[in-house]
Amino acid sequence: MRPGNLKTRIFLDGGDPGETREMLDLFGFVDGQTTNPSLISKNPEARARMERGEKFSESELLEFYEGVVRELAEMIPQGSVSIEVYADENTTAEHMIEQGREMFRWIPNAHIKLPTTAEGLKAAEMAIKDGIRINMTLCFSQEQAAAVYDATAGARKGDVFVSPFVGRLDDRGEDGMSLIDNILKMYRDGDGHAEVLTASVRSYDHLIYALKLESDIITAPFNAIKEWGNKGFPLPGHDYSYPSGNLKLLPYEHIDLKKRWTEFNIAHVLTDTGLAKFAADWNNLIQ
Ligand code: G3P
Numbered sequence: 001m002r003p004g005n006l007k008t009r010i011f012l013d014g015g016d017p018g019e020t021r022e023m024l025d026l027f028g029f030v031d032g033q034t035t036n037p038s039l040i041s042k043n044p045e046a047r048a049r050m051e052r053g054e055k056f057s058e059s060e061l062l063e064f065y066e067g068v069v070r071e072l073a074e075m076i077p078q079g080s081v082s083i084e085v086y087a088d089e090n091t092t093a094e095h096m097i098e099q100g101r102e103m104f105r106w107i108p109n110a111h112i113k114l115p116t117t118a119e120g121l122k123a124a125e126m127a128i129k130d131g132i133r134i135n136m137t138l139c140f141s142q143e144q145a146a147a148v149y150d151a152t153a154g155a156r157k158g159d160v161f162v163s164p165f166v167g168r169l170d171d172r173g174e175d176g177m178s179l180i181d182n183i184l185k186m187y188r189d190g191d192g193h194a195e196v197l198t199a200s201v202r203s204y205d206h207l208i209y210a211l212k213l214e215s216d217i218i219t220a221p222f223n224a225i226k227e228w229g230n231k232g233f234p235l236p237g238h239d240y241s242y243p244s245g246n247l248k249l250l251p252y253e254h255i256d257l258k259k260r261w262t263e264f265n266i267a268h269v270l271t272d273t274g275l276a277k278f279a280a281d282w283n284n285l286i287q
Helices: 017-027 037-041 044-051 058-075 093-104 118-130 142-151 166-171 176-187 204-213 222-230 269-283
Strands: 009-013 032-034 080-084 110-115 134-139 160-164 194-198 217-220
Touching: 009 017, 009 222, 017 058, 017 222, 032 217, 037 044, 037 058, 037 269, 058 080, 093 110, 093 118, 110 118, 110 269, 118 134, 118 142, 134 142, 134 269, 142 160, 142 176, 142 194, 160 176, 166 176, 166 204, 166 269, 176 194, 176 204, 204 217, 204 222, 217 222
Parallel strands: 009 032, 009 217, 032 080, 080 110, 110 134, 134 160, 160 194, 194 217
Antiparallel strands: none
């Protein structure tokens, strides 16, 4: 059962509806789900197909993604399901929003994932005007989160998520959880329209510390949620201290949230490599 005093929404990060069913059967709740091209490429049906040497045509792959997302949405009717547009370094904002408009029609509870790049932020501005809910992905810096805040100004609370990827920062020796802490702190000066969705969670401690920081949402792979659930969903006490080991703390930057997003330095190498990897995993499925 979902702990009664849990404020943070818990999303499942994955592309396999079977896993979502298992989580519902085991624990009785899933507050939402996030997908991405790499997770879709790991979907058991997609993998079996690839093993048979049967790649998808572009339209078959989109139909397949739509089918997966529809299954998820039916299991989580009250929650949100994030669907990611295809984007590589050459994809324009117009092409992203075109895909986003189409994907947003797939299910009633979609958030459209756009990359936190200049084109992604332009697409975010258009999405908000169109009333399309969004999840800004591949966020690795406080300046990128500040840019998301401005690009989505005026959106309704609940319509905008920003997804900082903690595990990938840890992978290069930086403390990803300190970025969550910093963005939450920075957003406290704002109007609350953008919610922090802790992503790229790899461990039980990522999850527990994100709860302690009061991240609005956490998306985690099933194994991390299972570990937490099997322990009885404990919540962190005041004495919880995150074992950051040798990871380098990212210092808090004093950023004026009133600045235009175009004034921020939104470049980050992990955004670029992340975008390329998502595109490659998607393209690999296509004939
Ligand atoms: O939520 C984003 C997530 O799927 C990325 O996780 O482990 O590939 O960094 P990871």
